[in-house]
Each structure stands twice: as C-alpha cells, then as structure tokens.
Amino acid sequence: MELNTIKDAFDRVAKKQKLSTSKSQEVIDQVGHELDQALTNIQSIQDPTSPADQKSILMELKAKLNAIGPHSQLEGSQKELNINLSKYPKSLEKTFNPDISKAYRNVDFDPHIVNHIIASHFYRVGLFDVADTLINEAGEPEVISLKSHFMELHQILEAVSVRNLEPALYWVSTNRESLKHIGSNLELKLRRLQFVEILQNSTQADALNYARTYLAPFASLHMDEIQKLMGCLLWAGKLDRSPYSELLSPTHWETLAEELARQFCSFLGQSYESPLSVAVSAGLEGLPTLLKLANVMSAKKQEWQAMKQLPVPVDLGKEFQFHSIFVCPVSREQGSEENPPMLLPCGHVLCKQSIMKLSKSSTRTFKCPYCPLEASVAQCKQLYF
Amino acid sequence: MDPDLILYLQTMEMETFPNGNSAAAPTTAAITAVSNSAAATATATATPSSKLTQLAESLKLEHQFLRVPFEHYKKTIRGNHRIVEKEISAVISGVSEAADGGELSTDDAVQHLNSLVSRLQGLKRKLEEGSHTEHLQAQRCRARVDHLESADADNLSEWNNTRLKRILVDYMLRMSYYDTAIKLAESCNIQDLVDIDVFKEAKKVIDALQNKEVAPALAWCADNKSRLKKSKSKFEFQLRLQDFIELVRAENNLRAITYARKYLAPWGATHMKELQRVMATLAFKSSTECVTYKVLFESKQWDYLVDQFKQEFCRLYGMTLEPLLNIYLQAGLSALKTPFCYEDDCTKEDPLSQESFRKLALPLPFSKQHHSKLVCYITKELMDTENPPLVLPNGYVYSTKALEEMAKKNNGKITCPRTGLVCNYSDVIKAYIS
Numbered sequence: 136m137e138l139n140t141i142k143d144a145f146d147r148v149a150k151k152q153k154l155s156t157s158k159s160q161e162v163i164d165q166v167g168h169e170l171d172q173a174l175t176n177i178q179s180i181q182d183p184t185s186p187a188d189q190k191s192i193l194m195e196l197k198a199k200l201n202a203i204g205p206h207s208q209l210e211g212s213q214k215e216l217n218i219n220l221s222k223y224p225k226s227l228e229k230t231f232n233p234d235i236s237k238a239y240r241n242v243d244f245d246p247h248i249v250n251h252i253i254a255s256h257f258y259r260v261g262l263f264d265v266a267d268t269l270i271n272e273a274g275e276p277e278v279i280s281l282k283s284h285f286m287e288l289h290q291i292l293e294a295v296s297v298r299n300l301e302p303a304l305y306w307v308s309t310n311r312e313s314l315k316h317i318g319s320n321l322e323l324k325l326r327r328l329q330f331v332e333i334l335q336n337s338t339q340a341d342a343l344n345y346a347r348t349y350l351a352p353f354a355s356l357h358m359d360e361i362q363k364l365m366g367c368l369l370w371a372g373k374l375d376r377s378p379y380s381e382l383l384s385p386t387h388w389e390t391l392a393e394e395l396a397r398q399f400c401s402f403l404g405q406s407y408e409s410p411l412s413v414a415v416s417a418g419l420e421g422l423p424t425l426l427k428l429a430n431v432m433s434a435k436k437q438e439w440q441a442m443k444q445l446p447v448p449v450d451l452g453k454e455f456q457f458h459s460i461f462v463c464p465v466s467r468e469q470g471s472e473e474n475p476p477m478l479l480p481c482g483h484v485l486c487k488q489s490i491m492k493l494s495k496s497s498t499r500t501f502k503c504p505y506c507p508l509e510a511s512v513a514q515c516k517q518l519y520f
Numbered sequence: 521m522d523p524d525l526i527l528y529l530q531t532m533e534m535e536t537f538p539n540g541n542s543a544a545a546p547t548t549a550a551i552t553a554v555s556n557s558a559a560a561t562a563t564a565t566a567t568p569s570s571k572l573t574q575l576a577e578s579l580k581l582e583h584q585f586l587r588v589p590f591e592h593y594k595k596t597i598r599g600n601h602r603i604v605e606k607e608i609s610a611v612i613s614g615v616s617e618a619a620d621g622g623e624l625s626t627d628d629a630v631q632h633l634n635s636l637v638s639r640l641q642g643l644k645r646k647l648e649e650g651s652h653t654e655h656l657q658a659q660r661c662r663a664r665v666d667h668l669e670s671a672d673a674d675n676l677s678e679w680n681n682t683r684l685k686r687i688l689v690d691y692m693l694r695m696s697y698y699d700t701a702i703k704l705a706e707s708c709n710i711q712d713l714v715d716i717d718v719f720k721e722a723k724k725v726i727d728a729l730q731n732k733e734v735a736p737a738l739a740w741c742a743d744n745k746s747r748l749k750k751s752k753s754k755f756e757f758q759l760r761l762q763d764f765i766e767l768v769r770a771e772n773n774l775r776a777i778t779y780a781r782k783y784l785a786p787w788g789a790t791h792m793k794e795l796q797r798v799m800a801t802l803a804f805k806s807s808t809e810c811v812t813y814k815v816l817f818e819s820k821q822w823d824y825l826v827d828q829f830k831q832e833f834c835r836l837y838g839m840t841l842e843p844l845l846n847i848y849l850q851a852g853l854s855a856l857k858t859p860f861c862y863e864d865d866c867t868k869e870d871p872l873s874q875e876s877f878r879k880l881a882l883p884l885p886f887s888k889q890h891h892s893k894l895v896c897y898i899t900k901e902l903m904d905t906e907n908p909p910l911v912l913p914n915g916y917v918y919s920t921k922a923l924e925e926m927a928k929k930n931n932g933k934i935t936c937p938r939t940g941l942v943c944n945y946s947d948v949i950k951a952y953i954s
Contacts, residue, residue, distance in 0.1 A: 138669050141586070145665065149658050152597055156651045159604045163647065166611060167640045174633045177626060189629050193619040200615055205608050213601055220594050224587065224838070231583035236840040236847055242883040244846055246695065248876050253688060265707055269692070269700040401868065410871035415684055415845070418852030423577040425851050444886040449855040452574075453902045457870035458860035459894045464954045469889060471859070478911055482952045505952070518951065519916045519938070520894050520909075 144219075144226045151216040158212040162205045169199050235422065238429035240440055250275050256411040258285040281403075288399050295392050300329050303395055310402065321398060323353050323360065324391055330364055331374070331382050339371040413455070421449040459520035465489040465504055477515040481508040490515055572673060579668055585686070586664050587838035588715050593657040600650035607643040611636050663712045682710060689714040691845040694830065698723060715837075722833050729826045732766070732819075734759045737829060747836055755832045757787045761798050762825060765816055769806040776802065853881040867900070892953050898922035898937060903953075910948040914941050923948060 173196040180188050227233075250273045257266035258281055270277050291302045307314065307322045314321055326349045334342040346368075350361055363379065370377035397407045406413075428447055432439050461470035463486035470476045474488050483505045485493075490512060493501040497512035614636045618624060624632065671679045685708050692701035693716065701719075705711050721740075728736040741748060741756040748755065760783045767776035784795055797812065804813040815821075834841050853872070861872035861881075871877045894903040896919035903909040903919045911917050916936050926934055927945035935942050 138665050142662075142665055145590075145658075145661060152654060152658070155597075155601070156647070156654070159601070159647055160644070162608065163604070163640055163644055166608065167637065167644075170611075170615075170633055170637050170640065174630065174637070177629055177633070180626065189624065189626060190619070193615065193629065197615050197619040200612055205612065206605070209601070209605060209608070216597070220597070223590060227583060227586055227590070230580070231586070232580045233583050233838075234840070235581050235583065235844075236842055239842060239847055239850060240884065242850075244849070244880055248879055249691075249845070249849075252876050253691070256688075262704070262707060265700060265704045268703050269697060272697040272700050273695070404868065406868045406871075406873075408869060410874055410877060412681075412684055413869075414852040414856065414871045414877065415687060415848045416680065416852070417855050418848030418850070419578045419581070419680075419683070420574060420852075421855035422581060422848065422851040425854070442885050445854060445888045448888050448890045451855055452571075455856060456893055456895050456902055457856075457867050458858050459892075459897075460858060460860075460889045461892045461894065461953070462889050464891075467890065478915070478949075478951055482950055484951050484953050505954070516911075517915050518911060520897070 138230070141226060141230055144223050148216070148219045148223050151212075151219050155212040155216045159209060162203070162208050165203050166200060166205060169196055169203070172196075232423075232426060235426065237433075238422065238425040238439075246273075247275060251278070252411050254278060255281055256409050258282050259405075259409045261285070261289045284403050288396065291399070292392055292396060295388065295395065298332065298388070300325050304329075306399070313402065314398070319398060320357065321394060323350075323357055324387075324394070326350055326353070327360070327364060327382075328387060328391060331367070334367055334371055334374060335383070339368060342368060342371065417451055417455050420451050420455075424449045461486070461518075461520060463489050465493075476518045476520070478518050479503050479508070479510045480514045481506050481510065484518060487517075571676070575671060575673075575676065579671065582668055584839050584844070585668070585713075586661070588718055589657065589660045589664055591837045592715075592718050593654065593661055596650070596653050596657055600647065600654065603646055603650070604643065607639065607646075611640055614639075660712055667713055682708065682713070685710060686713055687844045687848060689716070691843045693719040694834075694843045696723070696726060718837060722830070725829055725833075726826055729822060729829060732822055734763050737825070740829075744836060748832065751835060753832055754787070754791060755828055757784075757791055757794075758825060758828060760784055760787075761794065762821060764798055765801060765821070768801045769817060771805070773802060849880065850884060853877065854884045855887050857881050857884060857886050859886065869900075894953060896922050898926075909951045909953060911951050912936055912941065913943055913947055914939055916941075917951060 173192050176192045177189055180192075250269065254266045254269055254275065255278060257263070257269065258278070263282065263286065266282070267277075269275070287302075287306070291306055294300070294302045304322075304325055307325060311322065330342060330345055330350065333345050346361075346364065350364065354361055367374060367377065367379045367382065370379065374380060375383060400407045424447065425445075428445075429439060432446075461476040461484070462468070463470065463474075463476070465485055466489045468474060468486055468488065470486055474486050476484050477487050477490050478484055479490075481503050483503050485504075490501075491497065493504070494512050500509045500511045502509055614632070618629065618632050685704060689701050689705050689710070692698070692704065693714075698716075698719070701714070701716055705714050705716060725736045725740050728734070737759050738756065741759065760779075764776055764779055764784060767773075767779055780799060784798070788795055798816065801808075801813050801816055804810055806817045808814055808817075831841055840847060856870065856872055860866065861870055862878065866873040872881060894909055894917070895901070896903050896907075896909075897916075898918055899922045901907060901919060901921065903917075907919045907921050909917045910920055910923050912934065914936060916938055923934055923945060932945045933942060934945055934948065
C-alpha cells in the first residue's frame with residue numbers, strides 16, 4: 136500500500152516535536168543560567184547587611200527573564216507543532232476509512248457466545264494458556280472435551296514436525312475402522328513415510344522387516360504402492376539418485392500433516408479452518424462493499440437496520456463459497472424449493488417461474504432467451520446442485 | 521461509481537414495478553446477465569492482482585490502527601508541554617515575588633533562588649523522561665505504518681493471522697480482559713501493534729467506577745476537558761449527578777445542596793430536566809418506592825457510567841465504539857449467510873454450520889447474489905467455465921472434474937452419490953449457467 140504521504144506527514148510532526156523539545160530545553164537552560172548568575176552575584180556581595188544590592192540583583196534577574204520571554208518562545212515552537220498535529224489525522228482520514236462502523240447494525244452479540252467462539256479458536260491454533268486465561272477472566276465454563284482433543288492434535292502435529300510419527304500412528308490405529316469406512320489411506324501414507332525414513336537412516340534388513348510387518352496388510356488394496364516401496368530397497372543408501380527420489384521430498388511431510396489435521400478435525404465434527412478466522416476474513420473482504428452501500432443509503436438509515444437481505448451482492452473469494460446458489464438470469468430470483476432451476480433442452484438453465492411466464496403457464500412453446508431453440512415446459516428438467 | 525452500486529440502483533428501479541413485465545423483457549435482463557457473468561468469471565479466476573486490490577481495500581479499514589497511537593503520542597506531547605509551561609511560569613513568578621516583595625536576608629534570598637534552581641533541574645529531568653516517552657510513541661506510530669506497508673502477496677496469510685490476533689486483542693481490551701490481552705500479545709510478539717498501554721489509562725477509571733468512586737473519572741474529564749467540550753459530552757455531568765446521589769443516599773443533605781450549587785448548577789442551561797429530577801431525590805430519599813427516583817439509586821447506574829466512559833474514551837482516541845471483532849464478524853456473517861446455511865447438510869467448513877455462529881447471525885440480513893455460484897457436491901470446487909457443471913439423467917449436477925475422475929476409475933460408469941443412480945459418462949449433458 137502506498138503510504139508515503141502518511142509517512143511524510145508523520146515525519147513533519149516528529150520533526151516539529153523534536154524542535155519544540157529542544158526549544159523547551161533551551162528556554163530552561165537560559166532561565167537556569169540567569170538564576171545561577173544571580174545566585175553568584177548575591178553570594179559575592181561583600182556587605183551582607185546591604186539589602187539594596189540584593190534587591191537590585193533580583194530586579195535585574197526579573198528584567199532579564201522578562202527579556203528572554205520564555206513563554207513567547209515556547210508558544211512559537213508549539214504553534215508550528217500544533218499545526219502539524221492537526222494535519223496528520225486529516226491525512227489519515229483521507230487515506231483510510233475513518234468510520235468502519237457505518238454499516239454496523241445495532242444488534243448486541245451475546246458476549247458468552249463470542250467468548251466461547253474465541254476460546255475454541257485459541258484451542259484450535261494451539262494457544263492453550265491464552266484460552267485458559269480468557270475462560271478465567273471472563274468467567275466462562277471450560278470446554279474440556281474440545282480442549283483435550285485439540286491438545287492431542289497439536290501433540291501429533293508437533294511430533295510430525297520433528298519426524299516422529301508415533302502419536303499419529305497411535306491415533307490412526309485407534310480409529311482404524313472409521314478411517315477405513317471413509318476410504319482413507321492415511322495409515323498407508325504414514326507407514327510409507329516411516330519406511331522411507333528407516334531406509335534412509337537404518338539398515339536394509341530393518342526396512343524389510345518393517346515392510347513385512349506393517350506394509351504387507353495393505354497388499355490387497357495398494358499393490359502398486361508397495362511394489363514401488365520394495366523397489367526402493369534396491370537403492371538403499373542412495374535413494375536420492377534412484378527413480379524413487381521423489382519419495383524423499385519434504386512436501387510429503389507437509390501434505391501429510393495437513394491431511395492428518397483435516398481428518399482429525401472432521402472426526403471431531405469440526406471444520407479444518409478455524410470458523411472464527413473464516414468469518415472474520417469474510418468480513419474483511421466484504422466490509423468495504425458494505426461501507427460503500429451504507430454511504431449510498433445514509434439517508435435511509437432505518438431501512439438499513441431492518442432489511443432482511445442485503446440489497447447488493449458482496450463478492451467474496453471462492454474459499455468462502457460453501458453453497459450452490461442459482462440465480463435465474465431472467466427473473467434474478469434466487470433458486471429455492473418452490474422455484475427450482477430447470478434445464479431447457481438447449482442446455483440453458485432458468486428458474487421454474489420464468490419458464491412458466493415464458494410459456495404463458497405452459498400453454499405454448501417458447502424460445503430460450505439465450506438461443507433461438509424452441510422448448511416446451513414438458514421438455515424441461517429440474518436440476519439439483 | 522462502483523459497478524455493484526450501479527447494479528443495485530438498477531435493481532431498485534426494477535423492483536419498483538414488482539412482477540411487472542419482467543418476463544416480457546428477457547432480452548434486457550439477458551444482456552445484463554451476460555455482462556454479469558463476464559464479471560463473475562473474472563472474479564472466479566481471482567488473479568493475484570485482484571487479491572492485491574482486495575488487500576488494498578481492506579487496508580483502508582485500518583484507520584484506528586494508526587490513529588490511536590497517534591492520539592496517545594499527541595496527548596503525551598501536550599502533557600509534557602503543559603508541564604514545561606507551568607514550571608517555567610512558577611519559576612518566573614517566584615523571581616517576581618522575591619524582587620517585588622519585602623526585604624529578604626541574603627540567606628533567605630539564596631535559599632529562595634536555590635529552590636527555584638532545583639525546581640528547574642526537576643523540570644529538566646521530567647522533560648528528558650517525557651521526551652523519551654515521546655520518542656517511544658513516535659516509534660510505535662512508525663511501526664504501525666511500516667506494518668501496513670509490509671502486507672503483500674508473499675506474506676499475506678501470515679499477515680492476516682496477525683491481523684486476526686490484533687482484532688482479538690482489541691476485543692479483550694474493550695471487554696476489560698486485560699490479562700488475556702497481554703498474554704495473547706506476548707505470545708505472538710505483537711505488543712507494538714496493539715493498544716494495551718492506552719487501555720491501561722482506561723482501566724484505572726473503570727476499576728474505580730466499579731468500586732463506586734468517581735474521582736479518577738473526574739480527573740480524566742479534567743485532563744481532556746477541551747476535547748470533551750468540543751464533542752458536547754455530558755459525561756462529567758453524569759458523574760456529578762451520581763456523586764450527588766451518593767450524598768443523598770448518605771443523607772448528607774446539606775453537603776449535597778452545596779455540591780449541587782457548585783457542580784450541578786453550571787449544567788442547568790443545557791440539562792435542566794435531568795438536574796431537576798436528581799434534585800428531587802432530596803425529597804424522596806434513597807428508600808423511595810417512586811419508580812422515577814428509585815432507579816437513580818440502583819447500582820446499575822454505575823454500570824451505565826462504565827459503559828458511558830468506555831464510549832467517551834473510544835471516541836477520544838478515534839476508535840470505533842464497538843469492538844473491531846464485532847464489526848468484522850457482523851459484516852462477514854451477513855456476507856456468508858444464505859438460507860442453505862441453516863440446513864442439516866450444511867458443510868462443516870461453513871462457520872454458519874455451527875450453532876454459535878448461527879445465533880450470532882440471526883438478526884443479520886441474508887447475503888444477495890446477482891449471478892449463480894455453483895459448488896460441486898463432490899469436490900466442493902466452484903463450477904465455472906473452466907470446470908463446467910454436468911447434468912446426470914436424474915437432474916443431479918456435478919462438476920466435470922469430479923465426473924471425469926469417477927468415470928476414469930470405473931470404466932466410464934458414474935454413480936450419483938446422492939441417489940445411487942448409475943449411468944454412463946456419455947449420458948451426462950452440459951448445462952449452461954449464466
């Protein structure tokens with residue numbers, strides 16, 4: 136982002152602030168100097184009983200201080216500083232959106248729900264002690280089961296990051312049946328990585344032993360894979376120069392860690408991405424459009440607070456697209472159970488209501504609005520996305 | 521003007537004739553639809569450059585991020601300057617007193633001047649400390665600008681993670697969960713990017729108000745007098761009213777009256793009604809059952825003062841009145857909310873599949889789409905021109921990628937995962953969705 140104007144504006148403030156400080160120091164020194172002078176003068180008076188001399192010294196001091204005019208000196212530098220101090224916020228307002236709450240609807244979020252969401256988020260990202268502090272401070276009940284599950288996940292992933300697969304294999308073995316049920320080959324992938332590790336760091340015999348014990352059970356389903364791994368045995372010690380060198384790539388570890396996390400979360404009935412992070416990211420993407428809309432609608436504040444559907448689309452990236460939404464290109468209505476999308480014989484899709492209108496309630500054939508092909512309602516087919 | 525907004529205004533026009541002749545004019549609708557679909561494909565195949573424009577847009581939301589440390593800096597500068605002015609004035613008037621006053625012995629004069637010298641030395645020390653603080657705060661302001669500038673395509677996901685953490689720290693601070701705020705900031709090393717220091721000032725006042733003490737809040741008002749006056753704040757008045765009520769509660773009626781003369785009367789011109797209502801408590805006492813006055817003695821008045829203070833405090837520092845988290849969550853949930861989110865088969869990846877998020881989203885509007893966005897049931901990928909939707913004989917639609925893959929694995933046979941129907945890959949037809 137281009138922030139040079141902001142930086143320049145700030146530099147001017149900082150410069151004037153330094154000037155103003157050194158001016159203050161100067162003034163203090165001047166005053167101090169005069170005071171010292173007067174002190175020496177008084178102390179050097181020979182005759183201590185002559186108050187007249189003293190008095191004149193003090194009068195002189197007063198006059199001198201007046202001549203320095205410390206206040207006007209301070210004011211001068213302060214004035215310049217003030218100008219810049221008030222300019223900077225203005226340039227901020229110009230570059231940034233000064234009020235991002237303009238599109239905010241006055242509804243209160245229940246803080247217990249929000250706190251619960253945040254605590255779960257902290258568990259998920261492994262900030263367990265921050266979560267504990269929050270639960271403590273906010274007086275919320277602890278979500279113990281979620282916490283222990285995510286602790287297990289983080290232990291597994293931490294171990295994987297130092298190439299220790301034991302905790303991961305333990306989890307896989309305790310959930311073997313369910314994993315099989317969803318057709319997951321996570322265990323084979325783990326065993327494969329471990330086999331390659333053994334082959335790299337240990338003897339051929341060890342690797343072969345390992346393969347007999349742990350890889351053999353996969354033979355019926357994954358023969359190709361196992362043949363490939365057995366082939367590796369021939370290149371023990373120089374796997375990096377073998378046709379199988381690809382197996383050494385560290386990306387296998389990364390993708391495995393991700394897949395592990397995904398399946399672990401899906402077993403918990405949780406999403407892979409933190410829902411809080413998804414919702415906030417969607418907000419960061421969507422808010423600029425909403426703010427523009429709020430500006431246009433500022434005259435109709437009431438309406439904004441009450442509307443049941445946003446009046447404009449807020450385009451989010453495809454990572455936020457969780458549902459199929461069909462919008463009829465003719466009526467602009469969103470598809471629904473009552474008004475489902477229908478496939479015309481030409482392959483174009485309209486909603487049922489539009490088709491009914493075009494066919495005058497299925498009393499006659501009609502032309503597709505996109506191509507000249509004629510169609511009748513009977514030829515149209517309902518679609519399920 | 522933004523294309524979305526133009527479209528919005530167009531639809532507004534169209535909607536002024538509900539169920540008019542929209543089907544009679546399919547061509548115009550089709551034309552807009554076509555131009556929309558062009559826009560749709562453009563956004564669907566999001567290039568890095570469009571990601572960057574999006575980033576630039578979202579960076580514009582960071583006003584508070586730069587404003588708050590600046591206000592803090594400004595406050596320190598002003599405070600330091602005030603000290604210098606005050607002390608210099610004191611020294612000068614000290615000299616004037618000695619010069620214009622009566623006779624002084626030499627010892628007295630020397631002593632007097634010495635005290636002024638040490639006062640100046642004290643000031644000098646303070647100034648040094650002050651300018652050190654100013655320096656640190658200026659650095660913080662700069663660090664914030666640099667942080668915004670550092671966001672680019674390469675570090676985007678990490679930067680966004682930090683951003684979420686900043687937003688969460690902001691939430692903790694506003695909810696007065698200071699320990700959590702500090703812990704979170706420390707664990708991610710983002711102390712310079714959050715405003716814990718600023719909120720320490722607020723904490724003092726809030727703690728006191730929760731202990732039913734107004735003094736720190738009044739001191740805060742005095743500190744920020746001119747700015748509160750400019751925003752026509754009546755917070756000080758509300759504090760004074762509460763103070764008065766406490767005197768009445770203690771049946772310290774004479775003191776209450778003196779207090780009212782001194783501190784409440786000046787607000788009479790602008791807030792007569794409230795003033796009168798509170799004065800009437802002298803007649804009703806704290807044990808009253810009269811509802812109008814009974815509420816004034818309730819302890820929730822103090823909670824109300826805390827809320828009021830938080831608002832004034834945020835306004836003074838240029839912060840939004842609501843936590844950033846609530847603002848972003850609200851925008852995000854509205855943008856994500858569709859009728860499908862509330863169905864049982866809603867995917868887990870959608871935050872709105874969770875009960876907690878559904879509850880938060882309940883009072884928020886649904887999102888709106890101007891063009892179809894179709895997600896393949898099998899791969900969860902977007903079905904667009906790159907990966908067009910294919911229709912099975914039973915009307916179920918899946919992406920080309922998914923069905924090709926399935927056909928390859930099963931000798932050209934397709935099994936519909938939702939109905940179990942088996943058909944040939946050659947039986948599927950392409951659907952054109954605009």
